[in-house]
Amino acid sequence: MKLLQERIRREGIVRSHDVLIVSHFLNHQLDPQLFLAMAKEWQKRFKGKRIDKIMTIEASGIALAVVAGLVMEVPVVFAKKRGSVTLDDDQYCATVYSYTQKKSYAIRVEKDLLKPGEHLLIIDDFLANGQAVLGLAEIARQAECVLEGVGIAIEKGYQPGAALLRERGLDVQSLAVIRSMDPQSGAIEFDEAEAV
Amino acid sequence: MKLLQERIRREGIVRSHDVLIVSHFLNHQLDPQLFLAMAKEWQKRFKGKRIDKIMTIEASGIALAVVAGLVMEVPVVFAKKRGSVTLDDDQYCATVYSYTQKKSYAIRVEKDLLKPGEHLLIIDDFLANGQAVLGLAEIARQAECVLEGVGIAIEKGYQPGAALLRERGLDVQSLAVIRSMDPQSGAIEFDEAEAV
Numbered sequence: 001m002k003l004l005q006e007r008i009r010r011e012g013i014v015r016s017h018d019v020l021i022v023s024h025f026l027n028h029q030l031d032p033q034l035f036l037a038m039a040k041e042w043q044k045r046f047k048g049k050r051i052d053k054i055m056t057i058e059a060s061g062i063a064l065a066v067v068a069g070l071v072m073e074v075p076v077v078f079a080k081k082r083g084s085v086t087l088d089d090d091q092y093c094a095t096v097y098s099y100t101q102k103k104s105y106a107i108r109v110e111k112d113l114l115k116p117g118e119h120l121l122i123i124d125d126f127l128a129n130g131q132a133v134l135g136l137a138e139i140a141r142q143a144e145c146v147l148e149g150v151g152i153a154i155e156k157g158y159q160p161g162a163a164l165l166r167e168r169g170l171d172v173q174s175l176a177v178i179r180s181m182d183p184q185s186g187a188i189e190f191d192e193a194e195a196v
Numbered sequence: 197m198k199l200l201q202e203r204i205r206r207e208g209i210v211r212s213h214d215v216l217i218v219s220h221f222l223n224h225q226l227d228p229q230l231f232l233a234m235a236k237e238w239q240k241r242f243k244g245k246r247i248d249k250i251m252t253i254e255a256s257g258i259a260l261a262v263v264a265g266l267v268m269e270v271p272v273v274f275a276k277k278r279g280s281v282t283l284d285d286d287q288y289c290a291t292v293y294s295y296t297q298k299k300s301y302a303i304r305v306e307k308d309l310l311k312p313g314e315h316l317l318i319i320d321d322f323l324a325n326g327q328a329v330l331g332l333a334e335i336a337r338q339a340e341c342v343l344e345g346v347g348i349a350i351e352k353g354y355q356p357g358a359a360l361l362r363e364r365g366l367d368v369q370s371l372a373v374i375r376s377m378d379p380q381s382g383a384i385e386f387d388e389a390e391a392v
Binding site: 023024025028029030031032033035036058059062063065066067069070073074075076077078080109110112113 | 219220221224225226227228229231232254255258259261262263265266269270271272273274276305306308309
């Protein structure tokens with residue numbers, strides 16, 4: 001998606017070969033008009049699929065997901081993060097390993113918010129190793145929901161997440177796919193196949 | 197706001213005289229269409245005021261704030277929560293005392309996201325003791341921004357937050373003001389003055 005690529009080029013800060021700061025428009029300051037354009041692009045890419053509900057994870061996925069929910073006219077459920085894995089009969093729970101923080105954390109969704117047979121679309125801001133999406137997919141599996149696809153804002157194309165999810169048969173649609181980043185020059189190379 | 201009151205009556209769960217669960221539509225599952233109606237109501241109530249940016253706090257304020265930002269055509273900044281108070285030259289920081297959790301936590305906003313002279317509107321889901329809003333107001337003060345008002349979804353009218361904020365000259369607009377809740381019957385009494 002050209003609009004998102006341009007915004008990343010203009011306002012993204014390349015901290016290292018792996019770390020991209022997008023706090024000016026995506027995950028600390030938020031640009032609702034950009035999110036609206038992104039939501040419409042996801043709607044186009046998942047057209048023809050039945051989507052009953054959008055699922056995401058707190059905190060930075062929430063804003064993107066709620067605008068997508070507004071455009072697609074479906075409710076949004078966000079998984080809450082919790083420090084430790086706790087057993088609770090009223091909640092679906094999955095464990096997510098964070099490569100950034102080098103530790104696992106639990107995510108949870110109240111059971112009565114996901115009904116068996118519901119068709120879900122996962123929305124998230126970043127896709128790198130795919131662990132957060134796998135956690136959400138595990139909750140969808142426990143809830144006996146059908147996972148129709150995964151809409152991602154920024155995919156780090158040089159990391160294994162997207163391939164891992166596609167191997168599991170998931171339809172992953174990333175609006176910007178980064179091929180490489182150069183912290184010296186600040187240059188960001190995108191996979192132009194995604195630049196519709 | 198009648199629409200929000202009705203939704204609270206229909207789907208809110210009164211756990212105690214003080215605890216209202218609204219996870220079915222406000223802070224776990226989210227109803228984007230309801231949020232759109234709420235955003236339009238805040239826009240009406242703050243009409244005539246200059247608003248350059250909306251400020252909120254993660255996680256449950258984000259969804260309401262981004263839809264309000266979409267309607268009012270302004271960016272949104274959310275304060276991040278952090279376990280401990282850390283000094284960082286690049287960030288505005290304030291301490292918020294949580295009566296629910298009986299402990300303080302730090303909130304922070306990157307300095308370059310708030311510019312001196314910007315006019316801000318705070319949006320949040322709940323107002324009880326007003327401590328989160330006071331923390332956001334403290335960050336606005338540090339950034340030399342002008343705080344134009346505070347838009348709240350659900351105010352617990354029997355708690356001191358709203359009075360505390362109004363004493364400081366803040367224009368607080370709550371879309372539903374709860375006067376009392378009865379955990380036995382599940383009945384919720386609203387302040388009907390707000391029921392426009």
